[in-house]
Amino acid sequence: MKNVALITGITGQDGAYLAEFLLAQGYEVHGMVRRSSTENFERIDSIRERLQLHQADLLDQLSMVRLLEATQPAEVYNLAAQSFVPTSFAQPLLTGEFTALGVTRMLEAIRQVNRNIRFYQASSSEMFGRVQEEPQTETTPFWPRSPYGVAKTYGHWITVNYRESFEIFACSGILFNHESPLRGKEFVTRKISDAVARIKLGRQDKLLLGNLDAQRDWGFAGDYVRAMWMMLNQESADDFVIATGIKHSVREFAQLAFAHVDLDYQDFVEVDPDLLRPADVQTLCGDCTKAREQLGWSPEVSFEALVRMMVDADLQRVQRETD
Numbered sequence: 001m002k003n004v005a006l007i008t009g010i011t012g013q014d015g016a017y018l019a020e021f022l023l024a025q026g027y028e029v030h031g032m033v034r035r036s037s038t039e040n041f042e043r044i045d046s047i048r049e050r051l052q053l054h055q056a057d058l059l060d061q062l063s064m065v066r067l068l069e070a071t072q073p074a075e076v077y078n079l080a081a082q083s084f085v086p087t088s089f090a091q092p093l094l095t096g097e098f099t100a101l102g103v104t105r106m107l108e109a110i111r112q113v114n115r116n117i118r119f120y121q122a123s124s125s126e127m128f129g130r131v132q133e134e135p136q137t138e139t140t141p142f143w144p145r146s147p148y149g150v151a152k153t154y155g156h157w158i159t160v161n162y163r164e165s166f167e168i169f170a171c172s173g174i175l176f177n178h179e180s181p182l183r184g185k186e187f188v189t190r191k192i193s194d195a196v197a198r199i200k201l202g203r204q205d206k207l208l209l210g211n212l213d214a215q216r217d218w219g220f221a222g223d224y225v226r227a228m229w230m231m232l233n234q235e236s237a238d239d240f241v242i243a244t245g246i247k248h249s250v251r252e253f254a255q256l257a258f259a260h261v262d263l264d265y266q267d268f269v270e271v272d273p274d275l276l277r278p279a280d281v282q283t284l285c286g287d288c289t290k291a292r293e294q295l296g297w298s299p300e301v302s303f304e305a306l307v308r309m310m311v312d313a314d315l316q317r318v319q320r321e322t323d
């Protein structure tokens with residue numbers, strides 16, 4: 001019999017990569033999607049026929065209970081969230097409802113329907129915020145710097161709490177930034193790769209960015225979804241940092257991306273003060289020793305290969321759109 005998995009946030013970057021990965025492992029894959037006036041299935045287009053999609057919403061407890069009853073999953077991957085940090089400053093309450101309380105709603109649904117369901121929570125390096133040590137590990141204290149980071153910190157602890165209180169197999173994956181050609185265009189890496197492609201092909205003149213000195217530990221989303229599955233397929237539930245251990249600045253990302261198409265970023269990038277955040281996370285760099293040793297996980301795609309992959313994909317897409 002096939003293993004059954006349910007993914008919330010299946011229409012997002014990670015949802016699409018995880019769905020493809022689980023299908024390749026032989027899973028029956030169900031996805032939770034929220035109702036909208038137009039379908040937003042672009043990222044899962046190529047696997048759409050092999051997925052079973054169901055309407056439900058993180059805001060609606062009963063819809064999640066019914067979803068678990070209908071699909072009877074062995075594994076639930078909770079990837080759905082309001083995931084953009086600037087929006088969390090503009091809409092802190094909604095972010096709290098989705099990104100924090102949404103986790104409890106899913107855990108409550110599991111507690112009610114079937115406590116044997118294994119649960120993965122998409123936690124974030126944003127929880128480290130104003131970092132207390134470097135590199136960050138599973139024991140580094142949290143100091144979130146945005147309503148998003150605060151909401152994710154709640155999601156992390158409620159996951160730990162349901163594991164300790166109700167013996168639910170619940171894991172929190174503390175993932176550092178991970179990117180891909182499927183990344184949303186508002187995030188800085190994709191904003192840069194898209195702009196590089198458009199500038200190279202004569203469709204755009206300049207690129208406005210905010211904090212160029214912010215440093216992130218950037219990895220490839222395809223590598224990171226593999227870690228999610230590994231966490232749910234070990235003997236006991238635990239929490240893991242998933243990272244590359246190497247950090248780069250936004251400036252370096254831009255430099256490399258423009259250089260890949262023989263351009264100098266300094267000729268095109270301008271700083272727009274409106275893009276600076278009320279409080280930013282200046283630096284993040286993770287230590288994934290625990291995941292390496294206990295899960296046997298390690299990243300395969302380097303920073304340089306990631307930048308090239310994203311720019312090349314956007315060049316092809318922009319070219320196609322303008323043909």
Ligand code: NAP
Pocket residue numbers: 008009010011012013014015032033034036040056057058059078079080081082083084098122123124125174175176177178179184
């Ligand atoms: P993403 O591309 O922004 O996808 C978010 C997903 O959540 C989308 O499918 C979205 O659906 C869904 N969603 C939002 N609100 C919902 C609601 N009320 N009910 C149901 N679904 C809802 O995010 P991602 O980059 O794939 O990240 C996946 C998860 O990992 C998120 O929880 C994110 O916070 C977390 N995370 C990401 C990173 C990273 O670097 N990518 C790092 C650490 C943690 P629509 O398509 O309908 O909008």
Ligand code: G4F
Pocket residue numbers: 083084085123124125126175176177178186187188189191208209210211212214215216250275276277280281282284
């Ligand atoms: O790409 P970003 O928007 O990602 P951020 O804020 O690190 O959050 C992402 O990673 C988290 C993991 O740590 C996830 F949990 C979260 O869901 C999301 O996926 O910004 C990265 C850095 C920031 O310091 C920002 O200030 O880039 C800086 N930046 C500079 N100019 C910019 C821009 N960010 C954006 N989005 N747009 C800019 O123009």
